[in-house]
Amino acid sequence: MSELYIGTLSGTSVDGIDAALVRFSPQPELIATHCAPFPPALRETVLSLCRPGENEIDRLGQADVLIGQAMAQAVQALLAKTTFTAGDIRAIGSHGQTIRHRPKHTPAFTLQIGDPNVIASLTGIPVVADFRRKDLALGGQGAPLVPAFHDAVFRSAQSDRVIVNIGGIANLTALPGGSSTLLGFDTGPGNTLLDGWCRQTTGETMDRDGQLAAQGTVRPALLKALLQDPYFHALPPKSTGPEYFSLAWLQAHLDATGGGSAEDIQATLVTLTARTIADAIKKITAVRRPEIFICGGGAHNPQLRAALAAELADCTIQKTDALGIAADWVEAMAFAWLARQRWQAQPGNCPVVTGAARAAVLGGLWLPN
Ligand SMILES: Nc1ncnc2c1ncn2[C@@H]1O[C@H](COP(=O)(O)OP(=O)(O)O)[C@@H](O)[C@H]1O
Numbered sequence: 407m408s409e410l411y412i413g414t415l416s417g418t419s420v421d422g423i424d425a426a427l428v429r430f431s432p433q434p435e436l437i438a439t440h441c442a443p444f445p446p447a448l449r450e451t452v453l454s455l456c457r458p459g460e461n462e463i464d465r466l467g468q469a470d471v472l473i474g475q476a477m478a479q480a481v482q483a484l485l486a487k488t489t490f491t492a493g494d495i496r497a498i499g500s501h502g503q504t505i506r507h508r509p510k511h512t513p514a515f516t517l518q519i520g521d522p523n524v525i526a527s528l529t530g531i532p533v534v535a536d537f538r539r540k541d542l543a544l545g546g547q548g549a550p551l552v553p554a555f556h557d558a559v560f561r562s563a564q565s566d567r568v569i570v571n572i573g574g575i576a577n578l579t580a581l582p583g584g585s586s587t588l589l590g591f592d593t594g595p596g597n598t599l600l601d602g603w604c605r606q607t608t609g610e611t612m613d614r615d616g617q618l619a620a621q622g623t624v625r626p627a628l629l630k631a632l633l634q635d636p637y638f639h640a641l642p643p644k645s646t647g648p649e650y651f652s653l654a655w656l657q658a659h660l661d662a663t664g665g666g667s668a669e670d671i672q673a674t675l676v677t678l679t680a681r682t683i684a685d686a687i688k689k690i691t692a693v694r695r696p697e698i699f700i701c702g703g704g705a706h707n708p709q710l711r712a713a714l715a716a717e718l719a720d721c722t723i724q725k726t727d728a729l730g731i732a733a734d735w736v737e738a739m740a741f742a743w744l745a746r747q748r749w750q751a752q753p754g755n756c757p758v759v760t761g762a763a764r765a766a767v768l769g770g771l772w773l774p775n
């Protein structure tokens with residue numbers, strides 16, 4: 407018997423609320439998608455909540471409700487594109503919006519908002535949410551969570567594969583062929599610095615098609631300084647967020663190395679993202695010249711794709727579309743999958759990825775009735 411789940415999230419790019427309707431029979435199949443642009447004022451609130459500031463509790467409390475409402479609307483708009491109604495959907499897996507991720511603090515914590523009570527009440531559908539904190543309670547980093555889904559849908563018995571998800575932060579999953587082991591971690595910034603620098607210098611929310619970067623030249627001294635950050639040299643498990651790879655982080659390096667034109671810095675940041683992904687892949691001895699599949703919004707940036715191809719000349723690089731899942735929808739599908747895991751009381755984390763003491767059922771359940 408097939409089952410329908412919805413996955414919804416907004417990533418660290420805060421570009422939009424993704425909602426995906428997935429049928430499991432039991433292999434997942436993408437049935438319908440909807441992306442609601444993030445309301446601009448709410449986006450400003452979220453970006454400000456991602457940085458420590460004043461009066462955070464009031465702003466957080468309101469954003470929690472507003473994001474819950476926006477996510478419920480995205481789910482309703484998704485269903486309106488189909489012949490299904492709320493009663494057909496077993497559950498929504500809602501990641502929410504991360505506003506702080508501090509896996510190395512003592513104690514470590516992570517915070518996602520978008521009240522599941524609001525989503526369940528407005529949609530009439532059970533909601534699974536709060537996926538990350540159980541893993542943290544077990545000593546893990548609570549991130550990345552997508553590797554378990556990548557393992558379930560992208561593994562090949564014959565070939566070594568690496569899945570690279572380039573969202574605000576980039577993460578990878580290494581899937582050696584002919585083995586059941588896996589590796590996964592955040593490699594560092596994906597689009598977050600590209601978006602932030604573009605916004606600061608041009609006012610645009612993203613460097614569409616890499617146009618700004620295309621006009622610049624990589625600054626070797628700046629690139630070298632950025633690459634020395636200890637995060638890139640730390641061993642997994644590791645995860646990070648835009649509160650670490652922030653414009654303040656970039657500015658400190660610009661001050662130290664003399665900076666450059668907006669275009670040159672954007673070009674340097676593109677190479678930083680590509681180089682740190684490539685270096686991470688090259689260090690994984692379990693995969694040799696793997697087939698690489700990219701997903702997330704960064705897969706649309708031709709400058710980034712070209713930089714990755716230059717860094718990984720030995721490997722084929724394709725979008726996950728080549729494996730049957732559109733690059734833009736892998737993450738939303740992963741949260742539909744994680745909701746199903748929770749519903750079936752199956753584990754959602756990979757302890758080898760997050761560092762948790764054991765595999766565990768992730769997420770709580772919020773009922774509409
Ligand atoms: N055409 C494009 N050109 C350049 N960058 C793009 C393009 N389309 C999407 N992106 C990048 O992808 C980001 C959104 O990716 P997404 O996977 O949704 O990230 P997140 O999971 O962090 O929300 C945008 O903020 C932008 O940086």
Ligand SMILES: [Mg+2]
Binds near residue numbers: 420703
């Ligand atoms: Mg997004």
